[in-house]
Amino acid sequence: MKKFKIINLERFIKNDTIREWVEALIIALVIALIFRTWAYSPYRVPTGSMIPTIKIGDYLFADMHAYGFVVPFTDIKLFSEDVQRGDIIIFPNPRDPSIPYIKRAVAIEGDMVEIIGETIYVNGKPEDQSIPYYNAQHLPVPYSIEFAVPQKFTVPEGKVWPLGDNRRNSLDGRYWGFVEKKDVRAKGLFIHWSHDPQQGLVSGYRFDRIGKWLE
Secondary structure, eight states: OOOOOSSOOTTTOOOHHHHHHHHHHHHHHHHHHHHHHHTEEEEEOOSOTTTTTSOTTEEEEEETTTTSEEOTTSOOEESOOOOOTTOEEEEEETTEEEEEEEEEEEEETTOEEEEETTEEEETTEEOOTTSOBOOTTSOOOOOOTTOSSOSEEEOOTTEEEEEOSBGGGOOOHHHHOOEEGGGOOEEEEEEEEEBOTTSOTTSOBOGGGTTOBOO
């Protein structure tokens, strides 16, 4: 019986050993591409809106199927799962969909939210104060007329309200409102590499952040 081959390089590479190595490499690259695109995709974080949870120069893996199985080459999701309050989510920038944003889902559909000063109340309870970071070098950000949401509101059905952990330095749902649940692409999982972009090639590596799970 003739052996079926997914990749046939016999016409181009006559040496059996070299050809087997090349075939194995191509298959490995294809598998890696599939893994990267539809399973756990890498992201680099260039801004500080999620400090201290995610620092500038962190590289992280995100679960592309956390909220449903994505059919390859489509936007179709099967077996959809809901975004949970507190999830670190990746979604298109509402003002420029070509740019991926990463923020925390502070409130989900049906949640009643109230903004009092810099404190966010969800369903009558203040959010976990270990999450938001208030940089003393930036001025406080109380409720502002620049906000796209009222001081007290309910998250509409099918939407989530994401904020950055670095509350005084984050362009987030306070300024552009809500994100459709169906537009949430992935859930941040863990940091796989970290390098301070202000440092050179021989320094600035933050090995203590490698393997840190996002929560």
